[in-house]
Structure formats: C-alpha cells, structure tokens
Amino acid sequence: METILKIIKYQLRDVLRSKWLIAYLLFFLLLTYGLFRFAGDDSRVIISLMNVVLIIIPLVSCIYGTIYFYNSKEFILFMLSQPIERSTLYTGMWLSIAISLSVSFIIGITVPYLLLGQVNVQNLYTFALLAASGILLTFIFSSAAFLVAVTNSDKARGFGISLLLWLFYAVVFDGIILFTMISFNDYPLETPALIATLLNPIDSARVLILLKLDISALMGYTGAVFQKFFGNMLGILIAIFSLILWIALPFVTGLKLFKGKDL
Amino acid sequence: MLTALKIFFFCFFFLFANLNYVFAKDIFVGKGEKHLTAASALKAAEDGDRIFIKGGYYSECPIIIDKSVSIIGIDNPVFDALSKDEGFIIRADNVTIKGITIQNSGISYIEDKAAVKLESVSNCVIEENILLNNFFGIYLSKVSNSAVKKNRIKASNLKETASGNGIHLWNSNNIIIENNSIEGHRDGIYFEFVKKGEIKSNISYKNLRYGLHFMFSDSCYYAGNTFKENGAGVAVMYTKKVTMTDNLFVDNWGSASYGLLLKEISDSEVYGNKFTRNTIGLYSEGSNRVKIYRNDFNQNGWAVRLMANSVDNVFSKNNFIGNSFDVATNSQQHYNKFINNYWDNYKGYDLNKDGKGDIPFRPVRLYSMIVANTPTALIFLRSLFVDVLDVAERALPSITPKTLTDEAPLMRKRL
Structure with missing residues (x-):
C-alpha cells in the first residue's frame, strides 16, 4: 500500500508537469466560464456541460491513458527491475492518471460555478451528480485505456483501438440499441432498455443526470418506468454499482494480463 | 265612499306587498x-x-x-x-x-x-x-x-x-x-x-x-x-370562441398530463399564457382556426404536441425556451402555420438585421418522431447519436413534415 502511494506521489508530480493536463484544466475552466457567462439559465449550462462531460471525458481518458502507458514503457521496465510488485506499479500508475484527470476536471468546472452560478440546493445536487459522473467516467475509461495498452504492444494499433472503443460507447452503441428498439417496436421494451443503459457506462451516467434535468419529458409513460427505476435509491445504487463494475472489470483484467505479460 | 275605500285598500295592499323591500x-x-x-x-x-x-x-x-x-x-x-x-x-x-x-x-x-x-x-x-x-x-x-x-x-x-x-x-x-x-x-x-x-x-x-x-x-x-400540479392538467373540449389569456399552466406532470389540452376547439384565441415544466405544454387534437400567440413555453417535456387533424392554427410570436422537445406531431402532412416564434434551438443567422432569421427553423426533430412511435426510445434523450441523427435530418428532411417550419423565426426572445 505504501509503495502504491509512493508511486502515485511520484507519478502525480510527473503528470502534473505535463502540458496536456494543464490544457485539459484550462479547457474546462474556459468552457464552464463561457457557458455561465453567456448561456444565461443555469439548467442550460448544466445541459451543455453534460454533453461535454459525456463525450470529452471518455475521449480524453481513453487517449491520454493509452499514450501515457506507452510513453512510460522505459519507466515501467526500470521500476520492475526494482523489488516492486507488478500489481502495485499498475495500480499506482492507473490511479495517478485517473486522479489527476479527475482533479483537473473538478477544478475546471467548480471554480466558474462557484463564481458565477446560482448555488442552491436543486442546482447543487444536479451539479454534484454531474461531477460524480465525470469522475466515474474518467476512472472507467482510463482503466479501459490501460487494458487496451496492455493487450497491444503496437502503439498505433492500441491507439486506434482505444479511439474505436470510445466511438463505440459514445455513438455506435446507442445507434444499435435504438434501431433494435425500432425493429422490436411491438414488444414491451422498458426492461431491455434499462439493461441496455446499464451495459454502457456513458448511457448510465447520461440517464442519471437526465432524470434531474429533463424530468418533465421523462414523466411520460415510459419516462415513468425509468423514473421509478433510477429515481429511487435502489435504482441509483444499481446504476452506481454497475458503473463501479465498469471500473473494476477492465482494471482487474488489465492487471491480470500485465502480471503475466512478457515485457 | 266606495272609491275612497278602494283607494285605501289599494294603498294598503301596495304598501303591504312592498313592505319587505322597503323595510x-x-x-x-x-x-x-x-x-x-x-x-x-x-x-x-x-x-x-x-x-x-x-x-x-x-x-x-x-x-x-x-x-x-x-x-x-x-x-x-x-x-x-x-x-x-x-x-x-x-x-x-x-x-x-x-x-x-x-x-x-x-x-x-x-x-x-x-x-x-x-x-x-x-x-x-x-x-x-x-x-x-x-x-x-x-x-x-x-x-x-x-x-x-x-x-x-x-x-x-x-x-x-x-x-x-x-x-x-x-x-x-x-x-x-x-x-x-x-x-x-x-x-x-x-x-x-x-x-x-x-x-x-x-x-x-x-x-x-x-x-x-x-x-x-x-x-x-x-x-x-393559475393551474398547477393537477393530475392531468387542463382539458377543454368541443367548444367555439374561447379566449384564454395570461393564465399560468405549471408543473402538470404525468403520462397523460397536459398544461392545456385543446380537443376540438375552434375559432379561439390562446395568448399571453405561460406554460412551464409540464410533461406536454399544449396538446392540440382536432382543433381548428385557433390563434396561439405571445405565449411562453419554458422547460416542458414537449412544448407543443400538434396532431395532424388540427388545421389552420397559427402559432406566432411565442417563446420556446428550454423544452426537451419543441414540437411533436404524428404525420408528415400538416396544415398549420408557425411564424415569428423564438426558438432557443434555432442556429440560423440574420444577415439583413431585421431581427428575423434568414433560414427557416424546423421545430420537429426526427427524434421526436421516433419517440412518438417507440416511446422507450426516450431513454436516448440528449445522446450524441440522436443529436447526430437530428442534424442529418434537419439538413435533408425525409421523415419529419417538410411544411412544418417557421419561415421567419425571431433571433431574440420576445419580451
């Protein structure tokens, strides 16, 4: 545990020095500031932010995670020549990436919000939900990126796969499910739709936030079904549990592969 | 004597009969x-x-x-x-x-x-x-x-x-x-x-x-x-020459809940009302020649749901702000008019600076047609895929009604 912390500490210092992360922080700062400044209504700001969070965070986590892993190849080889367990190193590296990305995201959106947004209970809840989804998505997609990097030694190939991974979950998955739904229009689709949402972390995060934002649209008949599921504590717990599973699954697989990998 | 007696009795009865009112x-x-x-x-x-x-x-x-x-x-x-x-x-x-x-x-x-x-x-x-x-x-x-x-x-x-x-x-x-x-x-x-x-x-x-x-x-x-938080909102039916103005329709939520349901209403006017946070702001079915103007539709699920059997209704100078869907309909045919409304989803430009957009706005999204047929698809609200679909459909309309457009949308919110 102590070694993990040490690795995280070192890695964080390393990551924080990179221009990427500063650009990422500035991006969120400027975006949120601009939105609060010019979009007017706070709920519209959160809607726009949500779109960015659901698209940009997985994309950056995916790409940055893979790049980072490939670029640290010498570092990994060097570290493993020391008496350090592979799992410790892997965990430490992954955590430092996920934490540093999350921290810049949180700072980037919170500072403008506290300066310009209306801080009230309703807003704060939606905002916290947005921030939490952002953090969870960072952890999910960086662990997926590590898995991709571990399984592919070729840099270009791994990079391409992690981009495809992002494209699949951000766009293609929804398309497939939507067209399946339209084809099976005559059947009751609420439960399959719910399961489909849990199968895609971006969708789970989106629906969780939507239930706070577009509540009036979702209160239609089908909406009521989703509201019942995601609106009560059990549904939220299941959704969060599935998101955590989405973090754990790629991480554990990646770790296992990394342990047996011939570097 | 007899005459005097007659007069006396007349006066007496007169007095008596009216006493209640006088006293x-x-x-x-x-x-x-x-x-x-x-x-x-x-x-x-x-x-x-x-x-x-x-x-x-x-x-x-x-x-x-x-x-x-x-x-x-x-x-x-x-x-x-x-x-x-x-x-x-x-x-x-x-x-x-x-x-x-x-x-x-x-x-x-x-x-x-x-x-x-x-x-x-x-x-x-x-x-x-x-x-x-x-x-x-x-x-x-x-x-x-x-x-x-x-x-x-x-x-x-x-x-x-x-x-x-x-x-x-x-x-x-x-x-x-x-x-x-x-x-x-x-x-x-x-x-x-x-x-x-x-x-x-x-x-x-x-x-x-x-x-x-x-x-x-x-x-x-x-x-x-003010009509607020009612089980099914407001429903008005089978009536002519109704005027509805400056009313508030607020927080009517539910699967069959409307801010205002107009069913077979004709030759009427609906203006200056506010529709806020309803599942469906205004639902029109079989209503003809209704003038709907200067209303505010804010944060509704569906701001307006206009069935194709509604004919010759005119929507003008309304504000549509923060609604999940602006207009939904159930057919490609439609015979109503939208003109000079403000739509917060409008992304056009105004080169001659007359305050009205130069390209028409299509308030019906492809996605709202999909949701009308497959209600479960609502779960993809605000998904990137759906937004991409909508952009494509707006560029080349094929499923959404071609004629349902606002030819001159306002660039700024009507105050």
Whole structure:
C-alpha cells in the first residue's frame, strides 16, 4: 500500500508537469466560464456541460491513458527491475492518471460555478451528480485505456483501438440499441432498455443526470418506468454499482494480463 | 265612499306587498339571539331580508333557501353536513351567501351532493366562503347572471370516483368565477353547456384530474388563472370562441398530463399564457382556426404536441425556451402555420438585421418522431447519436413534415 502511494506521489508530480493536463484544466475552466457567462439559465449550462462531460471525458481518458502507458514503457521496465510488485506499479500508475484527470476536471468546472452560478440546493445536487459522473467516467475509461495498452504492444494499433472503443460507447452503441428498439417496436421494451443503459457506462451516467434535468419529458409513460427505476435509491445504487463494475472489470483484467505479460 | 275605500285598500295592499323591500329586516342567528338555527331564521325571513349568522358550529344541513335573502357570516360560522347530506340548497333568485364555512358534504355515487347548490336561479352571489372536505364544492345548475368570488375550496379525497368538482357549472350563462382557490377536488373548475362565462384570477391546484375542464361552453373568457400540479392538467373540449389569456399552466406532470389540452376547439384565441415544466405544454387534437400567440413555453417535456387533424392554427410570436422537445406531431402532412416564434434551438443567422432569421427553423426533430412511435426510445434523450441523427435530418428532411417550419423565426426572445 505504501509503495502504491509512493508511486502515485511520484507519478502525480510527473503528470502534473505535463502540458496536456494543464490544457485539459484550462479547457474546462474556459468552457464552464463561457457557458455561465453567456448561456444565461443555469439548467442550460448544466445541459451543455453534460454533453461535454459525456463525450470529452471518455475521449480524453481513453487517449491520454493509452499514450501515457506507452510513453512510460522505459519507466515501467526500470521500476520492475526494482523489488516492486507488478500489481502495485499498475495500480499506482492507473490511479495517478485517473486522479489527476479527475482533479483537473473538478477544478475546471467548480471554480466558474462557484463564481458565477446560482448555488442552491436543486442546482447543487444536479451539479454534484454531474461531477460524480465525470469522475466515474474518467476512472472507467482510463482503466479501459490501460487494458487496451496492455493487450497491444503496437502503439498505433492500441491507439486506434482505444479511439474505436470510445466511438463505440459514445455513438455506435446507442445507434444499435435504438434501431433494435425500432425493429422490436411491438414488444414491451422498458426492461431491455434499462439493461441496455446499464451495459454502457456513458448511457448510465447520461440517464442519471437526465432524470434531474429533463424530468418533465421523462414523466411520460415510459419516462415513468425509468423514473421509478433510477429515481429511487435502489435504482441509483444499481446504476452506481454497475458503473463501479465498469471500473473494476477492465482494471482487474488489465492487471491480470500485465502480471503475466512478457515485457 | 266606495272609491275612497278602494283607494285605501289599494294603498294598503301596495304598501303591504312592498313592505319587505322597503323595510327589509336584519335577522340574527346564534347563541343569545332569538333564532338559534339558520332554519328557524329562514322560516321567519321574507324576501329581501338579511340573515346574519354569528360564529359557532351548526349541524343543521341541508338548509334549503327558497326566499331571496342574504346569508352573511360574522366571525366565521361553521356549517357541518356531517358527511351525510348537502350544505345549502338555493332555490330562489337574488340570494347571497357570504363569509361562511361549509364542510363535509356527503359522498354519493348517485346524487351530486354539494356544499352550496344553486338550482335554476339567477342573480345570486357566493363569496368569501370556505368550503372544506366537500364532495362537490359549489354546484350551479341552470343558473344565470351570478357570481362566485373569493371562495377557498379545499378537499382531500384520494380517489377520483369519491371526489366531486370544486366549482361545477351545468347549463348556465353569464357567470363570473373570480379569485377563488380550489385544491384537491376531482376537477377544479368544471363547465358543461355554459355560455358567456368569465373565469378570472382563480388558482386551481393539486386536483385529482383536471384543474379546468370544460365542454360545449362557447364564448367563455379565461384570464389570469393559475393551474398547477393537477393530475392531468387542463382539458377543454368541443367548444367555439374561447379566449384564454395570461393564465399560468405549471408543473402538470404525468403520462397523460397536459398544461392545456385543446380537443376540438375552434375559432379561439390562446395568448399571453405561460406554460412551464409540464410533461406536454399544449396538446392540440382536432382543433381548428385557433390563434396561439405571445405565449411562453419554458422547460416542458414537449412544448407543443400538434396532431395532424388540427388545421389552420397559427402559432406566432411565442417563446420556446428550454423544452426537451419543441414540437411533436404524428404525420408528415400538416396544415398549420408557425411564424415569428423564438426558438432557443434555432442556429440560423440574420444577415439583413431585421431581427428575423434568414433560414427557416424546423421545430420537429426526427427524434421526436421516433419517440412518438417507440416511446422507450426516450431513454436516448440528449445522446450524441440522436443529436447526430437530428442534424442529418434537419439538413435533408425525409421523415419529419417538410411544411412544418417557421419561415421567419425571431433571433431574440420576445419580451
């Protein structure tokens, strides 16, 4: 545990020095500031932010995670020549990436919000939900990126796969499910739709936030079904549990592969 | 002599017959007064008298008023129908009931038991009363030239069938309903076969079914009312020449809940209203020649749902802000007009700076057509894939109605 912390500490210092992360922080700062400044209504700001969070965070986590892993190849080889367990190193590296990305995201959106947004209970809840989804998505997609990097030694190939991974979950998955739904229009689709949402972390995060934002649209008949599921504590717990599973699954697989990998 | 006697008798009868009006009595009811009950006071009263009822508890309902009297409460007297019968039944013209609390009119599945019931009368005024836990609140049947003002009506039944309407009008004309608040009834205000009603500044909220519900009630005027958190919002049907202005339709949520449902309404005007946070802001089915202008649609699920059997309606100068869907419809054919509305989703430009966009706006998204057919697809709201689809459809419309466009959308919000 102590070694993990040490690795995280070192890695964080390393990551924080990179221009990427500063650009990422500035991006969120400027975006949120601009939105609060010019979009007017706070709920519209959160809607726009949500779109960015659901698209940009997985994309950056995916790409940055893979790049980072490939670029640290010498570092990994060097570290493993020391008496350090592979799992410790892997965990430490992954955590430092996920934490540093999350921290810049949180700072980037919170500072403008506290300066310009209306801080009230309703807003704060939606905002916290947005921030939490952002953090969870960072952890999910960086662990997926590590898995991709571990399984592919070729840099270009791994990079391409992690981009495809992002494209699949951000766009293609929804398309497939939507067209399946339209084809099976005559059947009751609420439960399959719910399961489909849990199968895609971006969708789970989106629906969780939507239930706070577009509540009036979702209160239609089908909406009521989703509201019942995601609106009560059990549904939220299941959704969060599935998101955590989405973090754990790629991480554990990646770790296992990394342990047996011939570097 | 005979003539003199005739004149004398004539004068005597004339005087006698009109004495009531000239010397209208004030009768007091209550502890320490001559009359302990309203019924005995009514027996003693004659047309034109005023009956003052002192504060206290009276369990003598139903009280049948068959004389033209005013009944006025002092210090809030309470009449309790003990969940069995009706409160006041008015069967004479020119009756006023003011400042009285009436509670617990009985629930019946056969009769419409009400706290105050007016039957075939005219020129009556019901004002400043408090009606609590009644089956029906104020019930007007074949009434004309009357007013219902400043009453507070509240019930707390949980089932639609065991609950009546707050203010119920049937086959009446020239009625003013003003400044009442109605809560927790089946329908807040219910009209059937009413002509020339004026409904102003009422608040109707948390009713089990509709905040306002009317049918076959032509030439009525609705202004400045608030309809909030009703089970199914407001539904108006089969009526001509209705004017609805400056009303608020707020927080009507549910699978079949509308801010305002227009069903077979024609030649009417709906303007200056605010539709906020409803599942469906305005739903139009089979309504023709309705002018809908200067309304604000904010944060509704569907701002406007316009069925294809609605024809020649004109939507102009409305604000559409923060709605999940702006307009939804069920067909590619459509014969209504949208012009000069403000849409917050409009992304066009205005080169000649006349305040109106140069390219038309298509308020119907492809996604809203998909959701109309496959309701479960609602779960993809605000998904990137759906947004991409919408952009493609807007560039090359193939499924959404081609003619449903706003040719000159406003660039800035109408103030």
